[in-house]
Amino acid sequence: MKIISTPISRRTVLKECSHYFRKLIKAVVDIKKQIIAIDAELHADLEALLLEKGSKQEDLWGINLYLEKEKDEQIEYTALINIRPSLNNKWMEVEDPRIREKIKDIVNRLIINDK
Numbered sequence: 001m002k003i004i005s006t007p008i009s010r011r012t013v014l015k016e017c018s019h020y021f022r023k024l025i026k027a028v029v030d031i032k033k034q035i036i037a038i039d040a041e042l043h044a045d046l047e048a049l050l051l052e053k054g055s056k057q058e059d060l061w062g063i064n065l066y067l068e069k070e071k072d073e074q075i076e077y078t079a080l081i082n083i084r085p086s087l088n089n090k091w092m093e094v095e096d097p098r099i100r101e102k103i104k105d106i107v108n109r110l111i112i113n114d115k
Contacts, residue, residue: 001049004036009114010067013038025065028081031102032059036110043079058087061094061103071113075104 002017017039018025027038028046033055037046043062050060062079077094094100 001040001046002038003049003053004038004110005034007110007112009112011114013065013111014067023066023068025067026079027063027065027107028079029061029063029103029106030055030059031061031099031106032056034106034109036106038065043081047081058084061099063094063103063107065107065111067111071108074113075107077103 004013013025019039020026020041025038026040026043026046027036028043028050029036030050035050037050040046040049047060047062051057060081061077062081064076064078066074066076077100078092080092082089082092082094089095094103
């Protein structure tokens, strides 16, 4: 597991952070701290790591990264940790378009697409 807080190349992420699945990298984004935890078997493990580092539950959202795809297809906004009825998110997918946009901006800023 790794926390990304400064920009890193897509190639580096693919090389160093894809230990669990072939083309998929699980990630959790802290939309307030603007950091990403990546490379675990479960989103819950990444969530726990960020919580240990001081993140707040309501700021954490799980995603799947497909960094070998085209840029507009690299993020899937789905994870079990996203089921949060108290935050009006009743499904695994991030429903709020504003949160999705924040996630996308953070991913695009921190994971440099070097295709």
